[in-house]
Amino acid sequence: MMKMKTGTSPPVIGGGSSGNEWESRPGGMVVQRRTDQNSDVPRVIRVRVKYGSVYHEININSQSSFGELKKMLSGQVGLHHEDMKVLYKDKERDSKMFLDLCGVKDRSKLVVKEDPISQExxxxxxxxxxxxxxxxxxxxxxxxxxxxxxxxxxxxxxxxxxxxxxxxxxxxxxxxxxxxxxxxxxxxxxxxxxxxxxxxxxxxxxxxxxxxxxxxxxxxxxxxxxxxxxxxxx
The missing domain is CATH 1.20.58.120 (BAG domain)
Known part of the structure; x- marks a missing residue:
């Protein structure tokens, strides 16, 4: 009986017939191709962000980073963008991460909290x-x-x-x-x-x-x- 070789093959940028397609983001990072878009044109989504007991609705590019979201929220919640942390699905998200890659979609709910350590x-x-x-x-x-x-x-x-x-x-x-x-x-x-x-x-x-x-x-x-x-x- 012939033994079959096991292992993983490197991702192929551009897809092909494989179900797992990949793409290159700015800076050279290779990530799995987005599933929330039908073209290369970025989508504008509306997300609900809770700060305290108040909800804020933000229209933002689906490919934006959480850091960009913080800057947009700064004026509305009255916090410096470096003094806040954003949680999505009960997990804090790094400012350099992108919304779409973390699963944020239209009408997704996020939470903003003050970050005393960053503020200090x-x-x-x-x-x-x-x-x-x-x-x-x-x-x-x-x-x-x-x-x-x-x-x-x-x-x-x-x-x-x-x-x-x-x-x-x-x-x-x-x-x-x-x-x-x-x-x-x-x-x-x-x-x-x-x-x-x-x-x-x-x-x-x-x-x-x-x-x-x-x-x-x-x-x-x-x-x-x-x-x-x-x-x-x-």
């Missing part, structure tokens, strides 16, 4: 993004102020290097203003790219403070030299 995650992400934007703006404001102070550093440097003299109090005040910018930078809590921008500004301010310390020494030396020349004048 979204609010945390929103607060985090707001904090990042605030920190980024603060660093930008400080950078603008440091640009202004850098101009004064450059002016003092030009005068002293050419043999001139600057009032010491002006140098001290400029150092204090730069140190205040360092304190503002230290108060900023940041991560990632914003943290890197803060670090760059800190290094920049420190460089100007160090330059002013050198200028203070040169400036005070010139004062001593001037006093010596006055004493030795015949």
């Amino acid at each position: 995650k979204r609010l945390l992400a929103k607060r985090k993004n707001a904090a990042i934007e605030k920190a980024s703006k603060s660093i930008s404001d400080i950078s603008f102020e440091v640009d202004r102070l850098a101009g004064q550093v450059s002016a003092f440097e030009t005068v002293i290097n050419k043999g001139g003299k600057v009032e010491e109090k002006s140098l001290v005040n400029l150092i204090e203003m730069l140190m205040n910018q360092l304190l503002r930078l230290d108060a900023i809590i940041a991560d990632g790219d914003v943290k890197l921008k803060r670090k760059m500004q800190v290094q920049r301010v420190q460089k100007y403070v160090e330059a002013l310390d050198v200028l203070k020494v040169k400036n005070s030396t010139k004062k001593v030299e001037v006093n010596k020349s006055v004493r030795h004048k015949p």
Whole structure:
């Protein structure tokens, strides 16, 4: 007696004479061909969605995803689409799943519930993004102020290097203003790219403070030299 080989054969896209026909969805996913349509033209179906004690009727493309359904429901139920979960036949459906592939048909009933966990995650992400934007703006404001102070550093440097003299109090005040910018930078809590921008500004301010310390020494030396020349004048 001959033994017959058993096993499963791969699905054939496009059908043929087999009863199980298959098709390719966007993104390359191969799924069983829909049985709720007679052509490739998507159907518009009406589904009833219950939220609390209220029913909402939605007209939607039968090939839409549950995520698209959530967005359509958002305004009607007063929930952000990321804060809700949709149940069909007592089973929660992923936002990326398609209505027709899960068996949703015309006049099917679904249930929407609030998802506290997703809501908390979204609010945390929103607060985090707001904090990042605030920190980024603060660093930008400080950078603008440091640009202004850098101009004064450059002016003092030009005068002293050419043999001139600057009032010491002006140098001290400029150092204090730069140190205040360092304190503002230290108060900023940041991560990632914003943290890197803060670090760059800190290094920049420190460089100007160090330059002013050198200028203070040169400036005070010139004062001593001037006093010596006055004493030795015949």
